[in-house]
Amino acid sequence: xxxxxxxxxxxxxxxASAQPRLERARRSRVxxxxxxxxxxxxxxxxxxxxxxxxxxGRLVALAGPAAPDPVTEPAFQLLQRRPLxxxxxxxxxxxHTEDHIVAxxxxxxQIRQVPLPEKRFGQQFAWPLTNxxxxxxxxxxxxxxxxxxxxxxxxxxxIISLLHAVDGLGALLSLxxxxxxxxxxxxxxxxxxxxxxxxxxxxxEVNLAVTTSAVRQALP
Numbered sequence: 001x002x003x004x005x006x007x008x009x010x011x012x013x014x015x016a017s018a019q020p021r022l023e024r025a026r027r028s029r030v031x032x033x034x035x036x037x038x039x040x041x042x043x044x045x046x047x048x049x050x051x052x053x054x055x056x057g058r059l060v061a062l063a064g065p066a067a068p069d070p071v072t073e074p075a076f077q078l079l080q081r082r083p084l085x086x087x088x089x090x091x092x093x094x095x096h097t098e099d100h101i102v103a104x105x106x107x108x109x110q111i112r113q114v115p116l117p118e119k120r121f122g123q124q125f126a127w128p129l130t131n132x133x134x135x136x137x138x139x140x141x142x143x144x145x146x147x148x149x150x151x152x153x154x155x156x157x158x159i160i161s162l163l164h165a166v167d168g169l170g171a172l173l174s175l176x177x178x179x180x181x182x183x184x185x186x187x188x189x190x191x192x193x194x195x196x197x198x199x200x201x202x203x204x205e206v207n208l209a210v211t212t213s214a215v216r217q218a219l220p
């Protein structure tokens with residue numbers, strides 16, 4: 001399951017308009033990056049390191065069957081063909097990743113497609129949530145991590161790190177200057193990998209943190 005990418009999309013959906021709140025260009029990049037991080041957390045990809053035949057930093061697919069998920073499988077297949085720099089992978093995935101996420105969320109009954117009577121917001125459809133339980137949990141974890149300094153679960157740490165990289169936390173939060181100073185400082189700590197020391201970690205979490213560091217640099 002593409003937990004990181006799906007939770008990120010659900011968090012971005014606006015309650016009133018049922019439209020995602022980041023503009024298309026940033027949204028496409030950050031969702032594509034999120035899919036890569038889902039694969040990293042599943043230990044299906046990792047960045048190459050010094051001493052390997054692949055250029056350091058390029059994302060490589062790890063041996064195993066194709067990812068059994070319609071959201072992550074295209075990204076896994078892309079990297080199975082050849083290792084790619086994170087920026088290249090994000091660019092190649094950006095065209096269709098959001099469509100895959102939306103289709104899967106609709107297929108699994110988490111959102112529904114509603115035709116708009118007029119082309120409002122430049123869109124033909126709205127995507128209201130069918131149930132707020134999942135997004136409520138994701139938002140509660142994000143808020144606790146940012147404001148209560150609760151150790152963030154891996155998916156939450158990845159989402160915060162990606163949104164911080166594209167200056168996208170404003171799509172989720174409305175704060176005064178003091179609040180933003182706090183959030184940017186805490187999000188910066190998480191983006192730099194502090195959560196690995198805060199949260200009980202094993203290989204998947206470490207691989208996620210290392211891959212997040214590589215992928216974040218492809219986003220600005």
